[in-house]
Amino acid sequence: MTDAPQGTTALPIQIRDLTKRYGSVHALNSVDLDVHSGEFLTLLGPSGSGKTTLLMAIAGFSRPDSGSIRFGEDEVILTPPHKREVGMVFQSYALFPHMNVADNIGFPLKLRGISGAERAARVEEALETVQLSGFGARNIDQLSGGQRQRVALARAFVFGPRILLMDEPLSALDKKLRERMQIELKHLHRKLGVTTVYVTHDQREALTMSDRVAVINDGELIQLDTPEVIYNSPANAFVADFIGESTMLPLTRDDAGALLFRGQVVGDAGTDQGRDWTLVMRPERLFFADAGAETDDQTIVLTGVLREAVFQGESEMALVAIDDDTEVAVRFGTSGRASASGSNAGDQVSIGLDRNDVIIIPDGQAV
Amino acid sequence: MARADAGGSRSGKHLHEAALKRQHAREQWSVLSLVVPAMIVIVLIILIPLSWLFYLSFLGDDGGFSLENYHKMTQYKSYYRIFVTTFQVSILTTLACIALGYPLAFFLAQLPPRWAGVFMLAVLLPFWTSLLVRTYAWLVLLQKRGILNEFAMQVGLWETPIKLVHNLTGTLIGMAHIMLPFLILPLYNAMRKIDKDMMHAAANLGANPINAFWRVYFPLSLPGMVAGSLIVFVLCLGFYVTPAVLGGGRVIMVSNHITAILENQFDWGAASALGVVLLVATTFTLYVAARLFKFDAALFGRD
Numbered sequence: 001m002t003d004a005p006q007g008t009t010a011l012p013i014q015i016r017d018l019t020k021r022y023g024s025v026h027a028l029n030s031v032d033l034d035v036h037s038g039e040f041l042t043l044l045g046p047s048g049s050g051k052t053t054l055l056m057a058i059a060g061f062s063r064p065d066s067g068s069i070r071f072g073e074d075e076v077i078l079t080p081p082h083k084r085e086v087g088m089v090f091q092s093y094a095l096f097p098h099m100n101v102a103d104n105i106g107f108p109l110k111l112r113g114i115s116g117a118e119r120a121a122r123v124e125e126a127l128e129t130v131q132l133s134g135f136g137a138r139n140i141d142q143l144s145g146g147q148r149q150r151v152a153l154a155r156a157f158v159f160g161p162r163i164l165l166m167d168e169p170l171s172a173l174d175k176k177l178r179e180r181m182q183i184e185l186k187h188l189h190r191k192l193g194v195t196t197v198y199v200t201h202d203q204r205e206a207l208t209m210s211d212r213v214a215v216i217n218d219g220e221l222i223q224l225d226t227p228e229v230i231y232n233s234p235a236n237a238f239v240a241d242f243i244g245e246s247t248m249l250p251l252t253r254d255d256a257g258a259l260l261f262r263g264q265v266v267g268d269a270g271t272d273q274g275r276d277w278t279l280v281m282r283p284e285r286l287f288f289a290d291a292g293a294e295t296d297d298q299t300i301v302l303t304g305v306l307r308e309a310v311f312q313g314e315s316e317m318a319l320v321a322i323d324d325d326t327e328v329a330v331r332f333g334t335s336g337r338a339s340a341s342g343s344n345a346g347d348q349v350s351i352g353l354d355r356n357d358v359i360i361i362p363d364g365q366a367v
Numbered sequence: 368m369a370r371a372d373a374g375g376s377r378s379g380k381h382l383h384e385a386a387l388k389r390q391h392a393r394e395q396w397s398v399l400s401l402v403v404p405a406m407i408v409i410v411l412i413i414l415i416p417l418s419w420l421f422y423l424s425f426l427g428d429d430g431g432f433s434l435e436n437y438h439k440m441t442q443y444k445s446y447y448r449i450f451v452t453t454f455q456v457s458i459l460t461t462l463a464c465i466a467l468g469y470p471l472a473f474f475l476a477q478l479p480p481r482w483a484g485v486f487m488l489a490v491l492l493p494f495w496t497s498l499l500v501r502t503y504a505w506l507v508l509l510q511k512r513g514i515l516n517e518f519a520m521q522v523g524l525w526e527t528p529i530k531l532v533h534n535l536t537g538t539l540i541g542m543a544h545i546m547l548p549f550l551i552l553p554l555y556n557a558m559r560k561i562d563k564d565m566m567h568a569a570a571n572l573g574a575n576p577i578n579a580f581w582r583v584y585f586p587l588s589l590p591g592m593v594a595g596s597l598i599v600f601v602l603c604l605g606f607y608v609t610p611a612v613l614g615g616g617r618v619i620m621v622s623n624h625i626t627a628i629l630e631n632q633f634d635w636g637a638a639s640a641l642g643v644v645l646l647v648a649t650t651f652t653l654y655v656a657a658r659l660f661k662f663d664a665a666l667f668g669r670d
Binding site: 091 | 562564565567568569570571572573574575576578579582583586587
């Protein structure tokens with residue numbers, strides 16, 4: 001990687017007021033987004049949220065109705081895809097079946113007039129980077145899914161693009177391989193240093209891989225932040241619900257601005273008037289408290305009836321009914337010390353939540 | 368089933384082994400029985416008459432085995448000309464179909480499926496009309512005082528009528544029109560199967576539209592084109608009606624000559640021999656094409 005341009009000149013992407021309508025539906029509704037130079041940014045959203053449309057607009061495959069896309073200083077909104085110089089890994093990999101592995105990877109080099117020995121050397125170098133040395137002469141149909149994925153990746157970065165786009169590249173792999181590739185992609189990103197925009201609907205994948213996550217829904221950018229902030233401080237009910245597991249319960253607000261959950265103060269609305277507030281409880285942040293424990297400065301305690309406890313391998317999920325129509329999910333590890341294993345369905349139990357783990361979101365509807 | 372259970376568990380080494388095997392065999396036979404009617408028809412109307420023709424072609428005037436029917440073909444130059452004409456018309460028709468059909472199929476493959484269906488109807492509609500009607504329709508259009516010549520002369524494109532029919536030109540126009548759907552259908556199918564991401568990937572990697580077409584799209588559409596071309600070519604080799612009507616006696620293909628032999632000389636041996644040679648030539652063409660283009664894959668959609 002000494003003479004290759006990768007890693008030295010990653011480009012930032014600046015998107016302004018990008019709008020795309022299909023009929024009356026806004027696939028993208030005036031999206032503003034800055035992708036920093038060299039960062040790994042994930043577009044996360046449910047299917048039909050507009051995340052793929054956004055990626056396709058960056059790649060130049062779908063023509064937006066209006067807006068601006070800049071790579072560094074250059075406006076590219078009118079630039080045809082073959083002149084944008086961005087690498088892309090497709091969900092289907094889109095490897096050319098009539099070319100072997102080396103020809104696939106050499107394709108962008110050939111188009112750039114890099115011939116013979118140099119092309120072969122760079123193809124081999126790229127194969128080495130994705131740990132497929134010696135696979136050059138294979139046909140595409142002789143490769144496993146994971147190998148195809150690596151070839152698609154090598155083809156996308158071999159010509160030294162300063163921006164790399166990935167459209168759900170791991171969705172076709174099985175879970176084990178997917179998790180290994182997530183780590184490998186992260187390594188590769190660090191090595192190449194290239195600005196990367198990654199699309200996925202898998203929130204866990206987004207949290208695992210990204211420097212920052214852009215949550216997208218209904219063609220709008222809902223929240224853009226680091227995985228920790230997205231998870232710990234979701235901007236609204238959609239983000240709280242889409243990312244991680246959660247139980248959402250409505251809060252009431254007293255005259256002094258304190259937010260109450262069943263009479264217990266859980267937070268402060270400050271001067272913010274006339275809004276609805278929702279308490280978000282992550283199952284893994286809840287724990288079983290000792291019988292008779294009470295709410296204090298540190299812990300909020302709720303009591304209820306254990307409805308069901310489901311063993312899931314690495315953890316156990318318990319559903320606790322805190323009243324007739326409110327169930328709270330509690331997840332706990334299955335180590336020897338794990339609590340609640342002693343309780344049976346129907347038992348009275350107490351669950352605790354550290355005040356530091358309280359998540360309160362405005363304008364939310366309990367889902 | 369109870370009986371099978373008992374029998375199976377006793378006779379097989381493992382539980383129900385024999386009974387399961389029998390069940391499997393029964394299912395296979397019942398599927399196989401579906402092809403029996405077709406097999407009977409094929410044997411009755413194809414294999415037996417073909418064998419009979421084959422046999423006839425080797426009979427001499429005296430009724431014994433003889434190669435004289437084949438010997439005749441090497442003797443007369445007219446036979447040579449007939450085979451040249453047959454292949455010439457077939458190749459030119461196939462090329463004309465590719466030239467007309469490829470852009471059309473490409474256009475159809477780019478359309479949303481609903482619109483493609485409407486346009487496809489335009490391709491298929493003539494296909495559902497009688498061959499003879501279409502051929503005579505061309506005669507009306509192309510003849511000396513036909514619509515095309517009248518129109519062209521009125522507009523001033525040319526002054527005296529151009530001979531568009533009763534020659535090779537007319538035959539090719541008619542045959543290309545009739546064969547076009549046979550090329551377009553498999554080609555369109557192959558094009559529809561090309562993943563849109565392929566062209567996106569090509570562009571993304573730096574290929575301008577022309578490069579992307581020739582390096583990616585065209586090679587991927589090639590199996591469909593070869594399949595379509597072969598169907599057209601093979602159908603052309605044995606074509607009769609259109610050259611007979613539009614060729615005006617000047618375009619004599621093998622089938623036309625076979626008819627002539629039977630009508631004029633009632634010589635079954637000579638006619639059969641021509642048929643056998645045509646069959647062999649066709650088989651040989653298909654074999655070579657299969658070798659060159661892996662065309663079984665193209666026809667049967669194997670990847």
